[in-house]
Amino acid sequence: MAADNRPLSPHLQIYRPQITSVLSILHRITGVILSLGIVILVGWLAAAAAGDPAYEMTIGLLNSLPGRLLLFGWTLAFFYHFLNGIRHLEWDTGRGFGIPQVVRSGWTVVILAAFLTLLLWGRLLMGGGA
Amino acid sequence: MSLRSPLSRVLGLGAASDGPAHWWAQRVSAVGTALLAVWFAGGVIGTDLGDRAAVAGWVAKPLNSVLLILLVATMSYHSNLGVRVVIEDYSRGWAKVTGIVAAQFIHVVLAGVGIIAILRMAMGG
Numbered sequence: 001m002a003a004d005n006r007p008l009s010p011h012l013q014i015y016r017p018q019i020t021s022v023l024s025i026l027h028r029i030t031g032v033i034l035s036l037g038i039v040i041l042v043g044w045l046a047a048a049a050a051g052d053p054a055y056e057m058t059i060g061l062l063n064s065l066p067g068r069l070l071l072f073g074w075t076l077a078f079f080y081h082f083l084n085g086i087r088h089l090e091w092d093t094g095r096g097f098g099i100p101q102v103v104r105s106g107w108t109v110v111i112l113a114a115f116l117t118l119l120l121w122g123r124l125l126m127g128g129g130a
Numbered sequence: 131m132s133l134r135s136p137l138s139r140v141l142g143l144g145a146a147s148d149g150p151a152h153w154w155a156q157r158v159s160a161v162g163t164a165l166l167a168v169w170f171a172g173g174v175i176g177t178d179l180g181d182r183a184a185v186a187g188w189v190a191k192p193l194n195s196v197l198l199i200l201l202v203a204t205m206s207y208h209s210n211l212g213v214r215v216v217i218e219d220y221s222r223g224w225a226k227v228t229g230i231v232a233a234q235f236i237h238v239v240l241a242g243v244g245i246i247a248i249l250r251m252a253m254g255g
Binding site: 006008028031032034035038039041042045046048049050051052055056059063078082085086089092120123124 | 157175179182186198202206216222241248250
């Protein structure tokens with residue numbers, strides 16, 4: 001087989017989605033989302049360093065409804081990737097590979113990610129808004 | 131019987147040619163990013179984000195400046211490692227090479243801009 005004609009992984013469309021495979025690809029998707037989010041973090045820092053007009057414009061964008069939705073999605077992606085990363089680190093030690101354990105840790109990550117996201121946004125919105 | 135050459139075996143770098151270095155770097159930078167991100171989230175909650183002077187004042191505290199620079203650097207590094215794997219998995223040939231180089235450039239630029247911004251606030255700019 002020619003070197004430029006080899007199969008690429010993974011073949012998402014072939015398998016029936018399961019909690020294991022869905023959470024696996026979600027880890028990758030949220031990772032890419034978080035990578036894009038670095039642009040926001042760095043933009044926010046640069047604006048804070050640049051001065052009041054730039055900062056007010058940046059906060060205005062982030063505080064708009066689309067901006068808030070974006071940040072909310074980014075927070076959810078962060079908590080998911082963070083918690084699922086801890087799950088990965090446990091696997092790296094050779095533990096937690098039994099199917100019931102994998103399903104349980106998977107749902108734990110999903111529920112905790114949703115809970116922590118809501119908790120953080122509750123605090124942000126109670127505290128007068130970002 | 132192994133088809134692996136004696137040189138390949140003695141170098142111990144495997145089929146990906148760079149051994150376990152990437153794997154380890156990804157884990158270690160993950161732990162670093164995770165710890166610093168939790169610290170950052172705590173700091174951000176306690177700061178009035180609408181007030182530029184308050185944010186700059188928070189960033190300018192020596193411990194905050196150092197940890198924030200470490201966060202930007204570690205996070206960009208970890209992000210680059212991850213994006214690289216994604217590019218390696220879904221592209222081939224020249225697209226793969228240019229994609230990896232471009233991703234690395236973008237990450238270095240982002241980290242550079244972020245760190246300069248922190249330093250400017252730390253120096254009272």
